[in-house]
Amino acid sequence: MSGYAGRLITLDFPELTEEGGAPVRVVIRNPKTLPWHELIAPDTTEEGAVGTLKASYEVIARVVTAWTVYDATSNDEQQPLLGLPATPELVAKLPRPITERIIDLLNGVERAGA
Template identity: 50%
Template sequence: MAGYGNRTILLDFPEFSEEGDRVHVIIRNPRLVPVQDLIPDEVPDGPDGKPDQKAQLASGMAIIARLVVAWHVYDATSMAEDQPLLGLPASAELVAKLPMEIQNRISDEIAKVRNPGA
């Protein structure tokens, strides 16, 4: 098989997994994706002249969604006894249903590329 090595990164979340379950996310390695995949979409200014915070957040969620290859994660917005699994393909709307800790871990992988050595 030809191509770059280490094209994906497995992020495990054993602290969120119940016995017999494995909460995880597999993302494309941000070091190996084109820069345009990591650039946020243009965000309009709000009425105060500053970038709209909700639009900025959605733009960040879209970047994460572009990196997700596979996952076994649940809808953290659900209060049901059995939380539903999130399906694929990932979207900004689905990424928004992840626990903040999972969103932050993926963002940390992106930050390693944007700010090497930080």
């Protein structure tokens, strides 16, 4: 097998996993092994925090390769699993601890490359 080592990062969220349930986890492409253009947020027509949030969801969707996560916007007793491929619309349904952790990893690469 050829290529860069550590191309994928598995993020586990035991604090979000229900007892006896499937582990909540997200597998992302390692931002350190990606070209810069993969990590640049697209231009958005919306200003301010909403535009920044939507651009972040786009970048997160690009790096997600697998996940076991649920729709945090659902009030159903059984929250539905989110499918793949990840899209900005699906990323918007994740709870804040998941998106924050991914953004922290992405921002760490930006700081290291600056």
